[in-house]
Amino acid sequence: RTPSTPDGNPEMADAAPGPLDRPSEPPLIRREDYRPFDWLVPEIRLDFTLGLERTLVVATLKVERNPNGEPASEIRLNGDGLTPLDVTVDGHASNSWRMEGSDLLVDLPGDAHEIRFATEIAPVANSQLMGLYASNGMLCTQCEAEGFRRITFFPDRPDVLSTYTVRMEGPKDAFPVLLSNGNRIAAGGGEDGTHWAEWHDPWPKPSYLFALVAGDLVARKDRFTTMSGREVDLAIWVRAEDLDRTGHAMESLIKSMKWDEQVFGREYDLDQFNIVAVGDFNMGAMENKGLNVFNTKYVLADPETATDGDYDGIEGVIAHEYFHNWSGNRVTCRDWFQLSLKEGFTVLRDQLFSQDMQGEAVKRIEDVRLLRSVQFPEDSGPLAHPIRPDSFREIGNFYTSTVYNKGAEVIRMMRTMAGPERFREGTDLYFGRHDGEAATCEDFIRAMEDGAGLDLAQFRLWYSQAGTPKVEVSLAHEGEAATLTLRQTVPVTPGQPDKQPMPIPLRLALLDRETGRHNGEQLIVLDKPEQVHRFEGFAAKPVLSVNRGFSAPVAIERVIDSDDLVFLAKNDDDAFARYEAMQELIVGHLVAVVEGGLDERVQDAARSSIAEVMRVIVTDAALDDSMRGELMMLPGQTYIAEQLTVADPGAIHAAREALKGWLAKSLEMELVALHERASGISSGMDRAARGARKVKTQALVFLAAGNPELAERMAAAQYDAADTMTDRQGALMVLAGLAGPQRTHKLIDFYNRFQGDALVIDKWFSLQAGSLHPHVIEHVHALAQHPDFNIKNPNRVRSLYMAFTGTPLGFHAADGEGYRMIADLILALDPINASTAARFVPPLGRWRRIEPGRAALMRGELERIAAHADLSRDTFEQVTRSLG
Ligand code: PHE
Ligand code: ZN
Numbered sequence: 071r072t073p074s075t076p077d078g079n080p081e082m083a084d085a086a087p088g089p090l091d092r093p094s095e096p097p098l099i100r101r102e103d104y105r106p107f108d109w110l111v112p113e114i115r116l117d118f119t120l121g122l123e124r125t126l127v128v129a130t131l132k133v134e135r136n137p138n139g140e141p142a143s144e145i146r147l148n149g150d151g152l153t154p155l156d157v158t159v160d161g162h163a164s165n166s167w168r169m170e171g172s173d174l175l176v177d178l179p180g181d182a183h184e185i186r187f188a189t190e191i192a193p194v195a196n197s198q199l200m201g202l203y204a205s206n207g208m209l210c211t212q213c214e215a216e217g218f219r220r221i222t223f224f225p226d227r228p229d230v231l232s233t234y235t236v237r238m239e240g241p242k243d244a245f246p247v248l249l250s251n252g253n254r255i256a257a258g259g260g261e262d263g264t265h266w267a268e269w270h271d272p273w274p275k276p277s278y279l280f281a282l283v284a285g286d287l288v289a290r291k292d293r294f295t296t297m298s299g300r301e302v303d304l305a306i307w308v309r310a311e312d313l314d315r316t317g318h319a320m321e322s323l324i325k326s327m328k329w330d331e332q333v334f335g336r337e338y339d340l341d342q343f344n345i346v347a348v349g350d351f352n353m354g355a356m357e358n359k360g361l362n363v364f365n366t367k368y369v370l371a372d373p374e375t376a377t378d379g380d381y382d383g384i385e386g387v388i389a390h391e392y393f394h395n396w397s398g399n400r401v402t403c404r405d406w407f408q409l410s411l412k413e414g415f416t417v418l419r420d421q422l423f424s425q426d427m428q429g430e431a432v433k434r435i436e437d438v439r440l441l442r443s444v445q446f447p448e449d450s451g452p453l454a455h456p457i458r459p460d461s462f463r464e465i466g467n468f469y470t471s472t473v474y475n476k477g478a479e480v481i482r483m484m485r486t487m488a489g490p491e492r493f494r495e496g497t498d499l500y501f502g503r504h505d506g507e508a509a510t511c512e513d514f515i516r517a518m519e520d521g522a523g524l525d526l527a528q529f530r531l532w533y534s535q536a537g538t539p540k541v542e543v544s545l546a547h548e549g550e551a552a553t554l555t556l557r558q559t560v561p562v563t564p565g566q567p568d569k570q571p572m573p574i575p576l577r578l579a580l581l582d583r584e585t586g587r588h589n590g591e592q593l594i595v596l597d598k599p600e601q602v603h604r605f606e607g608f609a610a611k612p613v614l615s616v617n618r619g620f621s622a623p624v625a626i627e628r629v630i631d632s633d634d635l636v637f638l639a640k641n642d643d644d645a646f647a648r649y650e651a652m653q654e655l656i657v658g659h660l661v662a663v664v665e666g667g668l669d670e671r672v673q674d675a676a677r678s679s680i681a682e683v684m685r686v687i688v689t690d691a692a693l694d695d696s697m698r699g700e701l702m703m704l705p706g707q708t709y710i711a712e713q714l715t716v717a718d719p720g721a722i723h724a725a726r727e728a729l730k731g732w733l734a735k736s737l738e739m740e741l742v743a744l745h746e747r748a749s750g751i752s753s754g755m756d757r758a759a760r761g762a763r764k765v766k767t768q769a770l771v772f773l774a775a776g777n778p779e780l781a782e783r784m785a786a787a788q789y790d791a792a793d794t795m796t797d798r799q800g801a802l803m804v805l806a807g808l809a810g811p812q813r814t815h816k817l818i819d820f821y822n823r824f825q826g827d828a829l830v831i832d833k834w835f836s837l838q839a840g841s842l843h844p845h846v847i848e849h850v851h852a853l854a855q856h857p858d859f860n861i862k863n864p865n866r867v868r869s870l871y872m873a874f875t876g877t878p879l880g881f882h883a884a885d886g887e888g889y890r891m892i893a894d895l896i897l898a899l900d901p902i903n904a905s906t907a908a909r910f911v912p913p914l915g916r917w918r919r920i921e922p923g924r925a926a927l928m929r930g931e932l933e934r935i936a937a938h939a940d941l942s943r944d945t946f947e948q949v950t951r952s953l954g
Pocket of ligand 1: 212214215352353354355356357390391413469
């Protein structure tokens with residue numbers, strides 16, 4: 071490709087390549103290649119003339135030489151699919167610029183200049199939902215990570231911080247509300263039906279935090295007085311018909327603001343805080359400074375349309391985005407390799423918040439379940455990467471569970487080692503030292519060392535080594551002493567053949583076999599390949615409770631009798647450890663069944679002992695229902711597969727269903743009684759009512775596997791009596807997996823009842839697509855033809871196909887039809903929405919860990935995708951890594 075020449079050249083229009091125009095492989099970007107940018111851009115002004123079909127953007131940049139950069143004679147401004155119009159430098163039309171690929175290079179002779187240019191964009195044609203796009207007649211932006219360059223030319227990297235002034239103008243009827251970051255400083259109207267607003271954000275920020283929204287929206291408003299007495303106007307903007315579903319989001323926001331003051335000493339710093347809900351969004355939500363943009367899924371809720379899980383999701387995501395105001399915005403990232411600096415830390419902050427709101431034990435169990443079902447498989451597969459990656463082709467592929475959830479676990483370990491008070495001193499130092507800066511993970515670690523008084527020299531390995539460490543645990547007893555042996559290995563991962571031992575903080579306790587009590591908990595940091603610890607004063611062998619609270623994100627492999635697991639599942643005073651013992655007991659059994667060769671009697675004995683513990687869990691009057699619901703949950707399909715070197719999804723499913731059936735038959739009376747008791751607890755949002763709803767559906771899930779006719783009757787009755795979406799969805803989920811007539815009746819009723827309500831219709835799609843029904847593939851084929859299916863809406867695409875990738879009988883159908891369906895989706899979606907398309911690659915990438923027949927089929931589909939010439943960078947990178 072020849073470098074192009076300035077305006078006026080007839081070849082100009084061809085010069086800027088489209089986003090997918092890729093002559094060769096997209097380049098690999100390396101962390102070690104980081105250099106500061108040669109220029110500073112202290113100020114930017116953006117003038118928007120808004121229209122759905124066409125929006126004009128005039129950008130004015132004040133630039134100065136960066137004393138820390140190289141002396142350069144030009145500035146490189148990133149663009150993506152843009153053509154520059156009317157370039158001026160210091161007020162004069164300029165000819166001294168050129169395009170290089172999609173970037174604009176402008177010659178700059180002096181030390182400080184003002185550059186101005188215009189760009190024109192077509193929001194309605196923007197199906198990628200990155201940059202400025204249209205959704206439901208409104209305009210909104212998404213800039214993280216590299217969407218700003220689809221709006222205007224700019225050094226689109228997080229270490230260039232600027233003060234933004236934004237003026238926007240547009241038709242008043244189409245866009246009565248005009249929002250951007252910061253504070254609104256002026257507004258006015260013209261006679262021609264247009265109006266305008268000007269916003270100023272006093273806090274310097276990187277381009278990825280820019281946002282603009284224009285649309286016909288209404289707001290739920292409230293106020294918050296900060297700890298130093300600042301009055302903040304809060305507003306949550308939605309379409310008029312959604313206004314009465316914003317109460318929970320507003321409550322969550324106010325609680326978050328208060329909590330961040332109390333727990334982290336962080337105060338809000340603008341006069342306004344706006345949240346906008348949008349129905350077309352690639353992710354959950356976005357923390358743009360003072361103007362968070364949310365997927366409607368994480369804003370709108372009322373008991374009829376949102377489940378208890380949805381309520382918790384909203385509370386957690388509202389908190390997450392709000393907390394970014396400090397961990398992400400006031401202190402941002404130097405480069406995208408540091409993503410976990412803001413995401414891992416902010417996830418930890420939202421987890422701690424939710425623990426305080428909802429109760430620690432249940433929230434911890436939920437977080438660990440998510441980590442093990444999504445992050446562990448990532449860490450043991452072809453896409454494994456450290457929480458601070460070393461290279462990428464497309465940063466969008468690194469918004470992963472590893473960066474987010476393992477990142478949170480790594481910071482949580484620091485907190486566990488330091489204790490909450492010293493941890494707070496560390497975070498205070500971090501925020502104080504780096505306020506207004508673009509920082510690195512290393513900066514965070516150093517602040518923790520200095521502020522929290524930790525030595526993290528070896529701990530830094532958690533940032534550079536991928537893979538879930540394995541810790542082997544055994545306890546011996548002789549005379550009066552118990553001897554604990556701990557051994558760690560960090561598995562080989564792509565590009566990392568040699569691993570070093572890492573510091574692994576393990577909370578543990580030794581329980582007396584008679585009383586179930588212990589003399590206090592200890593924290594042992596395993597930082598060598600092997601360690602032995604002696605505990606005196608035990609006349610009888612105690613029962614070891616280890617990795618309590620899941621103090622380290624590792625896989626524990628312990629030599630332990632199933633009697634001891636039964637003991638822990640019944641008695642452990644650490645809620646997580648109790649849950650863990652139950653999971654281990656069940657996983658141990660299922661793995662043994664799948665591996666085969668077990669005689670029927672041994673299998674039945676194991677099932678009986680699991681049923682015995684389950685009976686205690688189902689009937690224990692001292693347990694609250696929320697916790698009971700957690701303890702009743704069987705380990706998921708992927709977590710079980712993780713325990714096997716090579717998994718057969720069909721065999722795992724069969725073993726899991728057989729156990730469910732056994733439990734249902736052994737405990738039918740107890741499960742029916744539990745359902746009945748829980749049904750008598752009045753509806754409401756309090757803990758007791760929520761717990762009751764959880765165990766109700768859990769009971770049905772088991773019964774469905776043992777006595778489908780009974781389960782069908784009970785589920786239909788629960789559906790009919792439902793006064794919350796939690797009960798209704800739970801019942802329908804169970805029915806969707808059954809063959810009886812109620813399945814169709816209730817699916818039709820549900821659709822008719824909620825037709826037109828996008829978030830609920832999403833549930834209708836996922837319930838069918840994620841079901842255990844043997845004909846799930848046919849159902850998904852039919853749903854893809856349903857008039858409500860829309861490949862351009864990410865929520866709808868995910869509701870149909872993401873749910874499907876979790877089905878053992880659908881996605882993993884032995885003839886490969888499920889794999890083909892997902893590959894077809896990736897190919898169809900890639901040109902429309904690359905970042906969403908690429909998110910469907912990882913399920914196919916698990917082939918190495920799956921039995922050879924299916925593995926070949928999965929690989930075949932990846933190869934079929936890879937053979938396409940014009941794949942997006944996103945999909946190209948994920949597919950090649952998955953094959954690699
Ligand atoms: N930064 C967002 C968050 O975690 C996630 C996001 C990334 C949203 C990229 C949109 C695009 O809060
Ligand atoms: Zn985040």
